[in-house]
Amino acid sequence: MNSEVGLKTYGFTIKLRNEAAKERYFQYHKSVWPEVHDALDDIGVRSVQIFFMDELTLFMHMETENDFVPYDSFAAAMGLHPRVQGWDDIMHMELLERWPENDSKTEWAVMNKIYHYDTRDVEIEGVDR
Secondary structure, eight states: OOOSTTOEEEEEEEEESSHHHHHHHHHHTTSOOHHHHHHHHHTTEEEEEEEEETTTEEEEEEEEOTTOOHHHHHHHHHTTOHHHHHHHHIIIIIIEEOOTTOOSSSSSEEEOOOOOOOSSOOOOTTOOO
């Protein structure tokens, strides 16, 4: 793992299908499969935080290595272990739905960063300091 210098940050959003999907999503995330965490490490993800908002909306914040590219890196993760693909199938085929306005290649809509404050001495992609 590289030091924090050179990490990229991303914000993503997506919707949960309904209240039942919300409950299942929360349950799954109480005990994420180890193969999923291994795949995140392998593709250069160093930190993931997922937040819930009213109206079944999720926000995900990620810190990644510099060579991480969302669509390409997530696609590569699917081939690392069958359980990673299984996790993704449950999440995206059963529990989540993309925003209708999301025209990106990823299911999670990429959000544009407009502000960043960090006391650490790191470069953050897309933010002038």
